[in-house]
Amino acid sequence: MSYKNSSKDSDKDSEETSYYKYHVFFCTNQRADGSQCCEQYKSKEMRDYAKKCSKEKGLVRSGKVRINTAGCLNRCEHGPVLVIYPEATWYTWVDKEDIDEIIESHLVNDKPVERLKIKDV
Numbered sequence: 303m304s305y306k307n308s309s310k311d312s313d314k315d316s317e318e319t320s321y322y323k324y325h326v327f328f329c330t331n332q333r334a335d336g337s338q339c340c341e342q343y344k345s346k347e348m349r350d351y352a353k354k355c356s357k358e359k360g361l362v363r364s365g366k367v368r369i370n371t372a373g374c375l376n377r378c379e380h381g382p383v384l385v386i387y388p389e390a391t392w393y394t395w396v397d398k399e400d401i402d403e404i405i406e407s408h409l410v411n412d413k414p415v416e417r418l419k420i421k422d423v
């Protein structure tokens with residue numbers, strides 16, 4: 303299953319396709335030296351929580367959403383971070399309520415969560 307993104311360009315050949323409607327990458331990088339990294343904020347636990355919630359909402363089964371683990375995304379100063387493609391929307395989060403809002407607003411209702419976006423993208 304693939305999803306076509308809407309395009310202002312009417313030329314069908316220029317439309318981009320994405321296998322998943324939304325592909326979510328959680329940075330779960332952990333540094334042995336104790337320097338800043340996303341796993342300091344329990345990002346693996348939050349990734350698992352996001353997977354569980356997406357499954358419960360039927361997003362995974364429908365093929366609309368895939369949630370994956372990423373190593374360092376080189377945005378450590380904004381951590382913890384996740385990014386959602388195909389739009390490359392970068393988020394930071396604090397707790398499960400933030401993850402709930404990203405899932406419900408962005409993944410279910412196609413509305414990015416402005417307050418959680420990393421601003422300098």
Ligand code: FES
Nearest residue numbers: 329340375377378
């Ligand atoms: S450790 Fe997460 S972006 Fe670098």
